[in-house]
Amino acid sequence: MPGLEDLYREIILDHYRNPRNRGELPSPPAVRVEGFNPLCGDEIVLYLDIEDDRVKDIRVGGQGCSISQSSASMMSTAVKGRTIDEVRALSRAFKAMMSIHEQSLDGGEEGDGEEAVEGPPPDVKLGDLEALRGVVKFPVRIKCATLSWNTLLQGLDERTGEG
Amino acid sequence: MPGLEDLYREIILDHYRNPRNRGELPSPPAVRVEGFNPLCGDEIVLYLDIEDDRVKDIRVGGQGCSISQSSASMMSTAVKGRTIDEVRALSRAFKAMMSIHEQSLDGGEEGDGEEAVEGPPPDVKLGDLEALRGVVKFPVRIKCATLSWNTLLQGLDERTGEG
Amino acid sequence: MTTTPAVDPLDVARIRKDFPILDRQVHGRRLVYLDSANTSQKPRSVIEAVQTYYERSNANVHRGTYLIAEEATAALEGARAKVARFIGARSEREVVFTKNATEALNLVAKAWGRAHLRPGDPVVLTELEHHANIVPWHQLVEEIGIELRWIPVGADGRLDLTDLDRLLDGARVVSFAAMSNVLGTLTPVERLVAAAHDAGAIAVVDASQYVPHVATDVGAWGADFVAFTGHKMCGPTGIGVLWGTEAILDATPPFLTGGEMILNVTKEGFTPNELPWKFEAGTPPIAEAVGLGAAVDYLEGLGMEAVRAHEVSLTAYALRTLTERFGDDLVIHGPSEPSERGGVLSFAYRDVHPHDLTQVFDQHGVCVRAGHHCAKPLMRELGVAATARASLYVYNDESDVDALSDAIAAAAEFFST
Amino acid sequence: MTTTPAVDPLDVARIRKDFPILDRQVHGRRLVYLDSANTSQKPRSVIEAVQTYYERSNANVHRGTYLIAEEATAALEGARAKVARFIGARSEREVVFTKNATEALNLVAKAWGRAHLRPGDPVVLTELEHHANIVPWHQLVEEIGIELRWIPVGADGRLDLTDLDRLLDGARVVSFAAMSNVLGTLTPVERLVAAAHDAGAIAVVDASQYVPHVATDVGAWGADFVAFTGHKMCGPTGIGVLWGTEAILDATPPFLTGGEMILNVTKEGFTPNELPWKFEAGTPPIAEAVGLGAAVDYLEGLGMEAVRAHEVSLTAYALRTLTERFGDDLVIHGPSEPSERGGVLSFAYRDVHPHDLTQVFDQHGVCVRAGHHCAKPLMRELGVAATARASLYVYNDESDVDALSDAIAAAAEFFST
Ligand SMILES: Cc1ncc(COP(=O)(O)O)c(C=O)c1O
Numbered sequence A, B: 001m002p003g004l005e006d007l008y009r010e011i012i013l014d015h016y017r018n019p020r021n022r023g024e025l026p027s028p029p030a031v032r033v034e035g036f037n038p039l040c041g042d043e044i045v046l047y048l049d050i051e052d053d054r055v056k057d058i059r060v061g062g063q064g065c066s067i068s069q070s071s072a073s074m075m076s077t078a079v080k081g082r083t084i085d086e087v088r089a090l091s092r093a094f095k096a097m098m099s100i101h102e103q104s105l106d107g108g109e110e111g112d113g114e115e116a117v118e119g120p121p122p123d124v125k126l127g128d129l130e131a132l133r134g135v136v137k138f139p140v141r142i143k144c145a146t147l148s149w150n151t152l153l154q155g156l157d158e159r160t161g162e163g
Numbered sequence C, D: 001m002t003t004t005p006a007v008d009p010l011d012v013a014r015i016r017k018d019f020p021i022l023d024r025q026v027h028g029r030r031l032v033y034l035d036s037a038n039t040s041q042k043p044r045s046v047i048e049a050v051q052t053y054y055e056r057s058n059a060n061v062h063r064g065t066y067l068i069a070e071e072a073t074a075a076l077e078g079a080r081a082k083v084a085r086f087i088g089a090r091s092e093r094e095v096v097f098t099k100n101a102t103e104a105l106n107l108v109a110k111a112w113g114r115a116h117l118r119p120g121d122p123v124v125l126t127e128l129e130h131h132a133n134i135v136p137w138h139q140l141v142e143e144i145g146i147e148l149r150w151i152p153v154g155a156d157g158r159l160d161l162t163d164l165d166r167l168l169d170g171a172r173v174v175s176f177a178a179m180s181n182v183l184g185t186l187t188p189v190e191r192l193v194a195a196a197h198d199a200g201a202i203a204v205v206d207a208s209q210y211v212p213h214v215a216t217d218v219g220a221w222g223a224d225f226v227a228f229t230g231h232k233m234c235g236p237t238g239i240g241v242l243w244g245t246e247a248i249l250d251a252t253p254p255f256l257t258g259g260e261m262i263l264n265v266t267k268e269g270f271t272p273n274e275l276p277w278k279f280e281a282g283t284p285p286i287a288e289a290v291g292l293g294a295a296v297d298y299l300e301g302l303g304m305e306a307v308r309a310h311e312v313s314l315t316a317y318a319l320r321t322l323t324e325r326f327g328d329d330l331v332i333h334g335p336s337e338p339s340e341r342g343g344v345l346s347f348a349y350r351d352v353h354p355h356d357l358t359q360v361f362d363q364h365g366v367c368v369r370a371g372h373h374c375a376k377p378l379m380r381e382l383g384v385a386a387t388a389r390a391s392l393y394v395y396n397d398e399s400d401v402d403a404l405s406d407a408i409a410a411a412a413e414f415f416s417t
């Protein structure tokens, strides 16, 4: 039985209490994108300043639980300054980590409704983001942890006209 | 446990094999009215020749099971020549007989979806129609037995503009 | 302020034995189920009614001339009669089985609404509605161009009726919850129905949170439509109810269509069936209706007056003890007077997010829901994104409230460092 | 004519023990259940799955942070995954839970249809459709002015495809049953889907009678939508399935709306949720989904190849023995070749009305349905008002067919005098 300490690592609570890159950027030029967790009402607003295929700056707004807020904060520090390709690789690695979750009631594996996740890119280092690994033991919270990443991807897609 | 003989009285089978008043009347002047048993596909077509508030003539068309056909046949002989008030009284008496049916599974009384039935008029003689009393032991067949009566009432209502 | 008539109190210890799930342990603790506004637990009699139906009488209804089909039909229609009696309907013809309250409210908006509403027609809702009584109307805004108006929520979580006359002026529909699923607020149903009718509007009551908890008499309300849902009143999932007067149901075209709801079908068209089957397309939720009938029996056995009295007193206990223990650290939304509300307690503890609160509760076996409770517009009015919501029912007692209280204290401690 | 691959035959004696209702006596006789095309009986594992869900894990889904809510969610989504696998869906996102097949077909006609069909657009059905695949389209005739066209039923109860090209010319939708619920006819699904796509139409398959009896691969069919229903495949009442490709589901606006199916709701409007939840408004049929998952497990345990082989051979036995015994007095509708049909036997015995036939059968414990089987247009084509219909499933064997045969003889005798 997973305990609370699996979920609420110290570093998570730290990001929650002291969120990094909190705020707004003038939009335009920054891309502004909103995400919702339909199940609990968490909302996130990202402002992305992308130049030369690189995340030059990022700000995070919105409100939510410790998991969604700390995940957003960690995400912002992890992607800031990275190229879009690096960001996408990181996102894949993060989501791969999130999709390894518990067996469901009936022995089948539970889907969390995310799009099918490609295998984790082998050479991506997750760093602090690893702290969120414990979330997979709490299936309902996975959406909290992935909300900021999904919103980020949506922002990138919109920017490149893929969305 | 009710047996088949409760349902298929000899007189019923006789009306089924030798239906009375079978056929059509020119319409207009006769009122033509159709009835459906939604559950089994039985269809009935009545032709009513009504003069001076009296059923001067009646013809029965359509197709259906022995219960619906014999009930229609008996109904036609019972109402022919009667005043509309007498017909309505007879219909109430018949439906009252039909609504006294078995307790349902759960001890409650089962409704057959007909409109609420007023008490049987005390001085109406059902005559041959009594033979259909056994139908109440076979709840599904009640609609077969009442189809022609409901169609008749509909025809009367349409004529007097009540429908 | 109404006083509740004296009735014998519920024997909760005995009631708990009727609910098999309450024997369960989670995380090594007893299950403290405080999420009945979300869905209620099921007494053994309901579970067994479903099981017995499948083991003894399962057959499709309204169709077969054979014995078990007659039994199945009698079971379905018998359940309809029970529900009709339970809510004071005049006849079974007024009781339509749907899959949940949401389908019932969609039927009203889309079958009645599409047939009767024109561009610009005002439809009046309240700010405390559940999404089920909002989104179908949004669809009609897009489709027909109706105008939505909102009765505001005022202080203490009650409806603010100051502007009622103006809001209802010209209205075609007034649709509102009899009890808020977030705040527990009891709304003035009879007054709103009368005001709707005075304005020439039909009155639609979402009684999803009311019927399970308070004796209901749709006749006394005088409304046109009333919707509620089986799974919140000790019944199975997969069944809901739309009650309507015969007049309005007759004036409503069919909604979902197919088998069962027709009198005749040709290649050219169809003739709908009589009430209530006109609105029940396809194989109905038969076992679910049987279960709902058993749920009605169960609640009638307890007595709805006693149920209400129990919840009022338990809510009073919760409001008092939680406020005493946590003071200003705990904000409980909604009416402060227990008699004006149901046993639904939405709260916030300092700045701990509701999801984090309830995650800690779970470790204590305490089941409380966190989120927007399908009432995002209300959340916005309250100025919060989410609340934690504990909700009470017949199987809860003071020990459950105490367990909640301890769980709040534990969460406070966990997140205080 | 296809030959069925060799598989181990079903052990019907063992299977019968899995179905509690088959122990029942009616009118002093053993229950001979021959109405599975109407609704199937339920194995103990399905009944128990529902019961266990209510006794152990009942909670609302997608909402709670507490353990039993997680279990309930996992149970619902686990069932979805099972259904997806069972029909060869590419992902769970393609599997929408509805209340029955009728709702699924209404969703197609009304959500997809209202968004995409224009006055005069041709929608092609067949003459053997169930009302569930007719009446929703009739509503669109009235509402939008679409044009209905009908693929005729020819001799032997098969579709007459002579005029297919002309019928499909300009068509926007081709919607048809994979197996007739009256005649048992297997329609050429892949051919019709391909022809629909060639004509620029979407293909909708009503697989309500197919999925329970024949291994189904929606991918191989290549259709856009496939509808079926839980209660005919050993599952509970109150649940159906709409499968659709992600592309077409994305192109379909929400249908029923309310909680669960939204991402966001404001006073001004709403944003729908992702697939498949976009189409699941309100509390879903949770226990019913769990039961359906168990039904899928049960059928997979038997093996759908074996199920089909069993039904083909039992149908052959029925056709042969009944014809031998009753000769021209008994007319059996539908294809005469067992491999071209399911185990659905609609028949007439001389001029005895089907209702009267089945009434006598009931006295012999034999459950057979009489009526129009929700296919009145087909009845009209067949020139009958009703048929008696015996339908076979995994728990039937030759002794059941023999009991039917004896019951027919008894009815013949009763009505011959
Ligand atoms: C071919 C066909 N389509 C649709 C249906 C409708 O299924 P349901 O009544 O479960 O909605 C049925 C069964 O009644 C059927 O046989």
Ligand SMILES: Cc1ncc(COP(=O)(O)O)c(C=O)c1O
Residues within 6 Å of the ligand: C037, C038, C100, C101, C102, C103, C130, C132, C133, C177, C179, C180, C181, C206, C208, C209, C229, C230, C231, C240, C374, D259, D281, D282, D283, D284
């Ligand atoms: C006030 C209110 N209305 C409607 C609903 C919808 O009920 P269901 O989800 O059973 O359709 C609910 C519960 O979720 C509710 O609380």
